[in-house]
Amino acid sequence: MxxxxxxxxxxxxxxxxxxxxxxxxxxxxxxxxxxxxxxxxxxxxxxxxxxxxxxxxxxxxxxxxxxxxxxxxxxxxxxxxxxxxxxxxxxxxxxxxxxxxxxxxxxxxxxxxxxxxxxxxxxxxxxxxxxxxxxxxxxxxxxxxxxxxxxxxxxxxxxxxxxxxxxxxxxxxxxxxxxxxxxxxxxxxxxxxxxxxxxxxxxxxxxxxxxxxxxxxxxxxxxxxxLDAEDAIHNAQRQGGAKLLKVIVPVLPRISNHTDFDPLRLHPQVDFQYLSAADELPPCDLVILPGSKNVRADLQHLLDNSWRNKLDRHLRYGGKVLGICGGLQMLGEFIDDPNGMEGTPGHITGLGYLNYSTELLEDKKLHNRQGQLTLNNLSVPFTGYEIHCGATNGPAMASGVFKVHGEEGETRDGSLSEDGNILATYMHGLFDHPETLEQLLLWAGFASQSPAQFDLNTHxxxxxxxxxxxxxxxxxxxxxxxxxxx
The missing domain is CATH 3.40.50.300 (P-loop containing nucleotide triphosphate hydrolases)
Structure with a gap:
């Protein structure tokens, strides 16, 4: 031991x-x-x-x-x-x-x-x-x-x-x-x-x-x-390479599965930064709202720090927003927790960018997933995993760009806004797959049509x-x- x-x-x-x-x-x-x-x-x-x-x-x-x-x-x-x-x-x-x-x-x-x-x-x-x-x-x-x-x-x-x-x-x-x-x-x-x-x-x-x-x-x-961190968050980034894309992730009090972002931190052409929610949002290409173990409390933390205004300004200047798991839930109309899965029962109004709502349920979804990502007029394979207790429904969920192959047949995950600037998904680990990483970087505004290949598993x-x-x-x-x- x-x-x-x-x-x-x-x-x-x-x-x-x-x-x-x-x-x-x-x-x-x-x-x-x-x-x-x-x-x-x-x-x-x-x-x-x-x-x-x-x-x-x-x-x-x-x-x-x-x-x-x-x-x-x-x-x-x-x-x-x-x-x-x-x-x-x-x-x-x-x-x-x-x-x-x-x-x-x-x-x-x-x-x-x-x-x-x-x-x-x-x-x-x-x-x-x-x-x-x-x-x-x-x-x-x-x-x-x-x-x-x-x-x-x-x-x-x-x-x-x-x-x-x-x-x-x-x-x-x-x-x-x-x-x-x-x-x-x-x-x-x-x-x-x-x-x-x-x-x-x-x-x-x-x-x-x-x-x-x-x-x-x-x-x-x-x-x-x-190597994958057990829990600690470090802002250190490997040096070298021309930084062609700037990515910001706000650090939430109960941020979860921030290992999602390891490929971005390690990518030689990505300028990755964790940001305190209290700080001003600098000009960047992509903001990612991460997973959370207490989505309502972490959403309130963002709202208390004016993140609706910060994201409005970011989008107005042509930036992209990606929500993963808890981040997906935050981007919707509201989050309801009738059984107190993450604290006192109640609900909260979401950021309202995408037309769906979430109810937190007792049964947690735990799945390793694979399928196709359809983005940038291309279809590439993806692998990922789901860990969440939310059921999200609404018209915007019909626009998911992730086609999931599972025992229940082919289903769709997530949502893409009509203007293509906001993407949401329940899938963790997406950046681990080299082809998925490449397409998400291109969607986010990569300044080149040939981003460097990076394979987290090889690393x-x-x-x-x-x-x-x-x-x-x-x-x-x-x-x-x-x-x-x-």
Whole structure:
């Protein structure tokens, strides 16, 4: 089990890299995260919902993702409540205190999934959540040491030296563990190191002497490294290339599945920017309204920050608008939540650009999709996925440019305004497909008829291979051999 001294210490990346390295050594390996709190999620091959990081780790293992890889997923709907998803299916929203009491029940789901995986694979790489030193959450813990103790799992502790205070993080975390938990930690990995390793060596020697535990590796800072984020939003963009299209995405308080935009962030000809809703909207080619875990609240946040006026001005000057999932719902006439799926029951008037309305329902749609995108007088294949609990109906939904092939036959998704400047869809992951990405860039106003090809999956594979090579070089050889021998 990989646990971290903090969030974003490198747990997900360490598991993904180890998974690819072990796969290359012929080990049947699978990822597992007992409990994940994230708004970036994926639809699994068995039709459920798990955290995006576990879907990426499954790819690193050469596997289709499965709900057993992340049996408990929490999707925050507010500062004190979250949708609770068990074995890929939503149970409903719970307040934080209610879920704290429910964890004893959730533990049964966690152990059942882990047992099924253990019967199928040689090695399970388990990812913790947050930090094991969050002593206020120790009771009924299923995310970190509570799980490790329950299944008698050894633990590796990873810390991010780029944040500073790495020795304090590691020693302090150990000090806050119980004696049995402390004994469970078999060693440390230090992540994102820059500079001359010889200058760090005295600290490493002190750490091993102080704790009696080995440093299993110091991983270098990787420039231009990018994999799907579990939750954090970063505005950093790769440099280089002529920027021919400017894209803006407002950061909503409950933005979800912002991994949709990774291909745009990485594309050498796209100037991509996340923007605070309170900021002025600069001149740009395309504004994308993203998915949201609390659509009514996030729409109100946009309205409170004058986004109807901002979008009116953007459209008046020839800009395009794309709404994805929650963004699709916001572009309609109103959103009704009679059962309080995302908070107090009620409704809100939408932005009103497209003639349809949405009702939030209890049944969540979870589908991997494929079909044809008909745009720019062309028809190209697309792949994507749906994760939403809204049913959207109205005349504008008849103008969907996505022809979806499914068990129910051919259906249409989304809406395109009469002037062709506003496009809405429930499909996540559209930019992942190179041909779909190209057509959407052209629709958005790309300044060339031949945008550079970019394939996100090819990029993922290259980054996973890069991780495996770096880990092979910088992690303790005997420890890696022990993992491969299990």
């Amino acid at each position: 990989v646990q971290g001294t903090t969030s974003d210490a490198g747990k997900s990346t360490l598991v993904a890299g180890l998974a690819r390295l072990l796969k290359k050594r012929g080990v049947r390996v699978a990822p597992f995260k007992p409990q994940n709190m994230a708004l970036n999620s994926a639809v699994t091959a068995d039709g459920g919902e798990i955290g995006r990081s576990q879907a990426l780790q499954a790819q690193a293992c050469g596997l289709d993702s499965h709900t057993d890889m992340n049996p408990v997923l929490l999707k925050p709907a507010s500062d004190t409540s979250a949708q609770v998803i068990i074995h890929g299916r939503a149970l409903g929203n719970m307040q934080a205190l209610d879920y704290h009491a429910y964890k004893a029940t959730a533990k049964n789901a966690v152990l059942a999934s882990f047992d099924r995986l253990r019967q199928q694979y040689d090695c399970i790489l388990v990812e913790g959540a947050g930090s094991p030193a969050e002593i206020n959450l120790r009771e009924n813990d299923i995310a970190n040491m509570g799980f490790a103790e329950a299944v008698d799992c050894p633990v590796i502790l990873v810390a991010d030296i780029d944040r500073g205070g790495v020795f304090a993080h590691l020693v302090g975390t150990l000090e806050l563990l119980s004696p049995s938990e402390r004994a469970r930690v078999k060693g440390f990995v230090i992540n994102r190191f820059r500079g001359d390793l010889s200058l760090l060596q005295p600290g490493l020697d002190w750490l091993e002497q102080k704790t009696g535990k080995p440093v299993l590796g110091v991983l270098p800072y990787l420039a231009d490294f990018f 993922r594979e290259a980054q996973l291979e890069r991780l495996a090579e770096v880990f092979e070089q910088h992690l303790d050889k005997s420890w890696l051999a022990s993992l491969a021998a299990q």
